[in-house]
Structures are given as C-alpha cells and as structure tokens.
Amino acid sequence: MPTFESHGRAYDVDEDGFLQDPSIWNEEVAKDFMVTEGVNELTEGHWKVINYLRNYYLQFGIAPMIRKLCKETGFKLNEIYQMFPSGPAKGACKLAGLPKPTGCV
C-alpha cells in the first residue's frame, strides 16, 4: 500500500494519494497534502471549503453535492477551481481527508 510522507509524518494513502483512513484527519493533513494538489497556501477561503466538506462528511459519510458545496460556502465553482486546481471532488476532498468519489463523476 502506498504511503505519503510529509514533515516527518507518514500516511497510508490510496493510489490517487487519498487518505486511506479518513478518521485520522486533522488540520495537519490538509497542510501536508496541499502540495500534491497544487495548493500553495491555505487561506481562510480554503479552510471554509475544507471545514464544510469535513463536517458534511462526518454527518453523511460522503462529500456533498458540488452545487451544495458552492452555495453553502458562497464560492462559485470556478472560484473553487482557483483555490483547488484539481477541483472540488479531487483536490478539496483530498485535503479534507474524504475518500475520492466514484461512479459517473
């Protein structure tokens, strides 16, 4: 199983680099993983998205609808792409420690 190492910490990840065990997530995970998704710094906006995803995930066991994420955080989809170049389902979910969505997405 692949591991991802950063700042002296090692994480079990899947082949796309998503955290294998979402329950071990903390803010350091987001900071450690941001380089893999082309994110240079974590602004207030980034945290708003990450925290929203995280809380939704804890309640529903999955990421929210993309449209809902945009509406609830107040960011347009293209603004989310500016913050997370690999997009909401990949970059933002990875930093928030969520599994990667699968299916017709």
Add this chain to the structure above:
Amino acid sequence: MSEALPKHEELVQIRYDVPRNGWRSAHVDFRKGTYSYSAAPKNVQYLGMANPRHWRPTDKDWKLPPDWKQIILRGMKERLEKFRSFRLFMDICVRCGACADKCHFYLGSADPKNMPVLRAELVRSVYRRYFTASGRLFRGLAGGRELTEDVLKEWFYYFYQCTECRRCSVFCPFGIDTAEVTMIVRELLNLVGVNTNWVLEPAANCFRTGNHLGVQPHGFKDSIDFAVDELEELTGIRVEAPINKKGAEILFVVPSADYFATPHYYTLLGYLALFHEIGLDYTFSAYASEGGNFGLFNSHELMKRLNNKIYAEAKRLGVKWILGGECGHMWRVLHQYMDTMNGPADFLEEPVSPVTGTRFENARSTKMVHICELTADLIHNGKLKLDPSHNDHWRVTFHDSCNPARGMGLLEEPRYILRNVVNHFFEMPENTIREQTFCCGSGAGLGTDENIEMRLRGGLPRANAVKYVRDKHGVNLLTCICAIDKATLPTLLEYWTPGVEVGGVHELVANALVMKGEKDRTTDLRGEPFPAKEAAVHA
C-alpha cells in the same frame, strides 16, 4: 487533475504505420495514463469475488491463483456453452477489417490492437488453440495462441481500452457485437481476480447504499431537499419530490451523479420542474437510487445482481411502472438484459402516460420508459408551454450517448425535444451521430483520472466533431443524456475544444418550460440571466 495532461502536440502525432513486431507478441508496456488501477481488496471481498489482494498492473507478479490457466480455460468453456453469441463471434469473423478504423481508440492511438478485429483476435486466437480441432492439432499454424500470463495481461490492457460502445458492430457485415466479446473477456479476468477499482468500488457501493457514489439514504434526501429549495428560489414554485412513497404511480430511477455532480445536477432540477408542471405521481427510491449499472462493465452475474434492485423496489412500493432518467448504460442493461435476467415484471402495468394517455407499447415487456420518450410525447401532444428563447444564450448540439442510441435506438426523441426547447440547434457531421455516434472515450468504467491519456485519445474523434460545429456554427453547449458523458466530456472538451460546455436535455427543457404560477424568472437553472431579460435590462 493533479497530474499534468499530455501535450496536444504529442497526442496528435498519430501514426497509422504497420508495426515492426507481429501481433502475436503479447507483451504490454503498462504506460502511465493508459490503464486503470486494480481493484482494492476490500471491494473484491465485499462483492464476494475471487482473489482479493493488493496488486498493480505494473507489477511483474500479478499474484494469480496457481491454477489460473485452468480457471480461465474452464471459464471459457462454460461461456462458449452458455452464450451462443460468444461462440458465434469467435467463429464467424472473416477479418475483413470493416471495423478496423471505426473504433475511437484505434483512431486516437493508432495501436493496431485497438482495431476491434484485432482486439477480439487476442481472445479468438486462444479460443482457436484450445477449442477447435485444427487449433489443438496445428496450434500457431491454425491461428492459435498459447494462453500465457502475458496474454492475460494483454487482455486486461486492451479489453479495458474498449468502452463497449458498439460503433464497430454497426459496420460489421456479420453483426459481431464486439462489446459482448469485451464483456466475456472481462468476466474471465474476474475469475482470477483481475479487475479495476473504478468498476468494483461503485458496484460495491451500490450494494451497500443503493448507488455507485455511496450516498446513504439521509444523504440522498438531503441532496433532493437541497434541489427542491434551489428550484423554489429559481422559479418561486415549491415542488414535491417524494422518496420511497408507497403507492405512487411511477418509480423514477436516475443515475446517482444527477444528485451529486455538476453539470448533472441541473438536469435533476429539470426533472423536478417538469414533473411538478405535469402533476406526475412519482417517487424516487433510496434503495434503487442508481440507474447505472457498473456490473455491465464486469460480468453478467454482477449486472444481474445490481439490476435486480429496480424491479424489487418497484414491487415493494407498489408502483404501476418505471421511468428512467438521463442515464447511459442503464438503458443497455434495461433494453437488452433486464427482462430475461430479472423479469418478467408481471406485477407492473404496461406504461401509459398519465397526461396524454399514450401507451408506451415499446415498453410493454420491461415496463420501463425513458424520460425522453415521456417528454417528447408531452410536447407532441401540446401539454407543455415552452419558450425556447430562454435558451437563446446556448447554441446547441446533441451527442448521442452510445447506449441509448445504439443500445436502444433512442435517436429521434431527444432531437425532437431539443428542437422544441431551443432556437439554435446544430447537428455534428452525420458519420459522428445517431447510430454512428462517437463515444466519449470514457465509458464502460474507463473514466478514471489515471487513464487520462487513453481517454483523451479515445475522445478525440468526438471532440473533433464538436470542434466542427463550434467553429462553423458557434456551438457552445453539447447536450447529452448520459451521466458518464456529463462527467467526462467537460474534461475532454476543455482539452480539445475549449469553449463548449456540457449539459442535459432536461436542463434545457426546464429552462424553456413556462410553469403555472411561476415568479418572474430571470435566470436559467445555472443561475445565468435569461438572454431576453438581459437584453431588456441593457435597453
């Protein structure tokens, strides 16, 4: 995409030369960008399938069972006996080559093993060696090939470079359905635990939560409720969207991406608006909350197990018939397999439109109607008030999704709808639409990030046709009726044909729909100002 995309200049260097090595050499170079990850053991286990383990296609040792060869040959024997189509397709190909240049993967990669004739020959040669008298006696001289681990790896590589789109079959003078060959080979690979995660994880999710994405019932309700709220903001009308409502007339089944992803979501809003307007007595189901069936990309057995939920839920809820949304391969399963696999659904009634009284005779057996059939009939009978100028900001083309088009012959209905809801509709060249439609390049479970190079190659013919209408007619929206299309075509078009967005047919229906009691609508379902209103403001 966290990985950098290949450069255009490199991808368009497609050389259709004759390769130096003969096709019999089975060695495959698993190059990054051209294959998908293997299935995670937890998903293989969850589905009760063979040989769960960690492995990677790039590994030398795939950790196959010691008797893998016997398992495959026994599996072939069983399938040759069970599926007459498989034996027929193994026997009758005369290698005329009519299919060779019809495959989008061959056109985009120039790899001869992506000619459908040669891709099938990879398994046909093994069939000949072990299952025909001449092959058993004369082996290579009779066109036979030994089954080796390299051959198995080659199967995995090339049968996961087929999207089961069946364009080649349209041109085959013998009617060989290459998709069925791909299905059988993937089924054989399954027997020894060779499969991909992008197919098995959605399938496992579907068993666990009712849908490919793994959305649980409370999450499903949360998403539908959100859509109802947003539709009210857009139209001023609060619609009902029942879930698990016993005794509803119709069970409505959609691909789960419709209540998760964008642009799919706008189509969901479209359904909700339309159903409210015609007063449809329907229900969603949290159990049958998936139209798609990733079992189709894996094995007949898995397809059957996943498909079963739809009839089971229709029975439990006591509906009269079933309506299906803008889903692609759902319709292949439905049209060609459902009735014999899990039917007959004699507890349901022959579908009749409650608004027009039209009897959907074509669905007499399956009891399941495509939403485009319902809507086209509503329009034909003058039951919808439509203002196509609401879509004047779009110059629209239509991509025939492989399965509704070639799998069930749904060619006219979406076009009829579009011509009634938009003012600017343009067809792509005729050899790229309808029965001859070019695949998105990402169907049949190939829509992964890691497979991006093959997706871009396979999607090139489609993107090229889109470019034609973009440049000639200023097309800026490609509509389609498949969730995989909606997920993967935006990436494809952004790469090859920037400036063309992707949307659903029922998104445009609801943009044009004039609803009774609606507020003065100023925007489309995406929240963009209606063109006429915008012009009025400027004036």
